[in-house]
Amino acid sequence: MDIRPIKTEADYDWALKEIERYFAEEPEPGTPEGDRFDVLAALIESYEAKRWPIEAADPVDAIKFRMEQAGYDQSALARLLGSRSRASELLSRKRPLSMEQAWRLANEWHIPAEVLLRPYHLGGETA
Structure with missing residues (x-):
């Protein structure tokens, strides 16, 4: 699996490009491609939450x-x-x-x- 941490905007852009191919046809869970999709999604979600936190409503x-x-x-x-x-x-x-x-x-x-x-x-x- 060629996945790396997302530390910069360039890393983020790379991850988005990598995950984009799975949107047309989501891989089967439990397969190597399914695991790659899950890891990419988790990395992207974590980066977005840190980079652009959303304040909870009062x-x-x-x-x-x-x-x-x-x-x-x-x-x-x-x-x-x-x-x-x-x-x-x-x-x-x-x-x-x-x-x-x-x-x-x-x-x-x-x-x-x-x-x-x-x-x-x-x-x-x-x-």
């Missing part, structure tokens, strides 16, 4: 994304949280999520609890 951004994704409006959030003012204050970052609200959002709207429990800033539009 709780308010995650709630807004879920609302958009599911077609929920602010009144749906208000029903879930118990009042329109709580929903408004939460979305405008004037009030933090309580543990009970995070639990409801995780169970009812299927937003991962680890996202909802993440610390975030109040008082502005960004985390």
Whole structure:
């Protein structure tokens, strides 16, 4: 197997070119070509995660994304949280999520609890 670590952009470009041939016809798992594909994919994924890390969304951004994704409006959030003012204050970052609200959002709207429990800033539009 002629695979090497990805340390530079040139190495990354090489790995992308190498793996590209497998996209048209993915190799059988467990074969030498299948193993090569898996190793290349893991190397590329690791390099991309280090080179271009993606910051996890803060709780308010995650709630807004879920609302958009599911077609929920602010009144749906208000029903879930118990009042329109709580929903408004939460979305405008004037009030933090309580543990009970995070639990409801995780169970009812299927937003991962680890996202909802993440610390975030109040008082502005960004985390």
